[in-house]
Amino acid sequence: MNRGIDHIGMTVPSIEEATTFLKDAFHAEICYDVQRPEDEPMEGEEAEQQLDLPDGQQIIHMRLLQIKSGPSIELFQVARVNETEPTGISSYGLHHFAIYVDDMQEAAQRFERAGGQLLSKPHPLAGVEDNGDNQGVYGKAPWGSLIELIAYPDGIDYPASSEQERWTPAEHK
Template sequence: MMRGIDHVGMTVPDMEEATTFFKQAFDAEVCYDVQRPEQEPMQGEEVEQQLGLPSGKTIIHMRLLQIAKGPTLELFQLGTPTDQEPARISDLGLHHFAIYVDDMQEATQRFKDAGGTLLSAPHPLAGVEDGPRNRGVYGVTPWGSLIELIAYPDGIDYPDGSEAKRWTPPA
């Protein structure tokens, strides 16, 4: 009945800047625009109810991007100020997504070259994710959203009783 995660949504301050970042950092490709900036903004009671938008907020641009073989990334640009800064791990709710990479050194360099900032150097993964070549690192986009780069080529040491295997994008 359930197939899996279709897309992840993210609000960005500037659609073109965000699209350029995702293209440069992750070879993202534009699928299509749901809402184009030349159209009348999405606004009003019906939109607020459907999307859970606070009263008076407008959406001026919505775009779907594809990054390799994972879920689609749906970007939103508001025509009104956002309510808060990007979420961090200490905040409730969704706060980051991870991109599986085959070459951590190249991926981190591309992330930085695209304007992102790494929070540390790539580091070993912990616990059941530990392995000689398994690595991860968090970084922030130019507008402050958190993204993780991760690789676990040595696999996961699943504990007895695991109900499922972790989904990993195909090579």
């Protein structure tokens, strides 16, 4: 039986820099390092098969972070990455994650102060999510990955065909 999403993974140029950004922007906390920089890199036939790691590349650092409630974020630092741009909305595969915020203006300011770049000003959500004070904004982390800030305090107008309501993090006092 499936319980839900445990974590999302993303490759970053520097785990330490990504950790600093995620701590400053979202109060992320370190759970633990799966692969420490001082350990032998994860590489070779077994890592290539298990993780779909390209031949000759090495995972040199892996860290799990937690942002309040919800899935953890697993950061990967890979030596000899042959990518120049992170996956975007127009690419297949996972391309962003969203952080539910209680104060959009404060969250947007923290995101920018931490080194992120907002793509626009916070704006109303669309479709069934466009309700009252609901709003969101996409931004880019310092390494280019998309992160969305989202808030829907006035709820979602679920259509009659909905099979389930979306999961929303509980409010923290």
